[in-house]
Amino acid sequence: MTDPSTADPAASRTFPCEACGATVEYAPSTAALRCSYCQHEQAIVPVLRQVQEHPFEELATLPAKPLATPGALQTFHCPGCQACTESDSLSVRCQFCATPLVADAAPTERVVPEAVVPFGLDRSAARKALRAWTSSRWFAPSSLKKVTEAETSKGSYLPHWTYDAATISHYRGERGEHYWVTETHTVTEGGETRTETREVQRTRWWPASGTVVEDFDDVLVPGTTQMTQKQLDKLHPWPLDEARPYQEEYLAGFQTVRYDIEPEAGLDTAKTKMASVIEASCRNDIGGDEQRVHSVDTRYSDLTFKLLLLPVWILSYLHAGRSWQVMVNARTGEVIGERPYSVLKIVTAVLAALAVVSAGILLYLGLRHS
Incomplete structure (x- = not known):
């Protein structure tokens, strides 16, 4: 350091x-x-250049x-x-x-920033989004709706990596096809025994293998550990098509967090995201009624990356003597964060649900014996 x-x-x-x-x-x-x-x-x-994707091999030369x-x-x-x-x-x-x-x-x-999605919401609009969010929370104390102002607010650009890749994957698995068989069983009711039949679903499994091709564009991975990936994922979707070539002017007046996750580590996360899409593609290729995927061997080509800055408002509000923090997507207005719960409202809802279920059971039993 x-x-x-x-x-x-x-x-x-x-x-x-x-x-x-x-x-x-x-x-x-x-x-x-x-x-x-x-x-x-x-x-x-505006600068006279386009947002560029950089070959991943370029990292070795930096x-x-x-x-x-x-x-x-x-x-x-x-x-x-x-x-x-x-x-x-x-x-x-x-x-x-x-x-x-x-x-x-x-x-x-x-790695210097390649692109930036500029702030679309100012401080006033972020606070308006907070008010709408606090007033619409289920099972929140009624007093939460009275929260109309942020205690603190800070606009920050958060670093993210984006990855493009062409993939070809060879898989091995099984295709399951459903069929039906008739089974007989005995039922005793009212002291009388009788034989009944029922249709039971079974599955035949056949070996399957093949190759699928997927191209990925702008797989987004956080480049900072200051917020968890789970938190940042909740701010999706981001309008990445609104990204502009990086210019320092867009940063003036806001905090810009430096990345602390290297692009090589970010690629591992991106490949995990790609893997779920590739597996879905394999299952679709296998077909049938059910699928089992035993192995997938993926090769990557045309792998590129860039560093992108995304805008977030970080707000805190005061409720019941405690400070609660939320984040606002400064392009879409999406809000995620901490909120209080009303124990009374939750208990009341559970009791009401139990009452409805009990009434349904009693009605069913009454119809059976009528």
């Missing part, structure tokens, strides 16, 4: 307002930077960088108040004057 006490302060990029000279920051859902003082907006000049160790601190030099701010992020606000600061990723990152 780099010792922050010996790190040289890096010149941090800021974006001055063309109208008043103050510092501007990215305005969500636009292609512009906005001044928080005079509200002037200035367009972000040199190590001095701050590439997860947790290493980068020192931001604020050009406004001249203060230094230490952070393990790529973009922050000055801790003294709140000026948006953006670092140049090239000197410190082994």
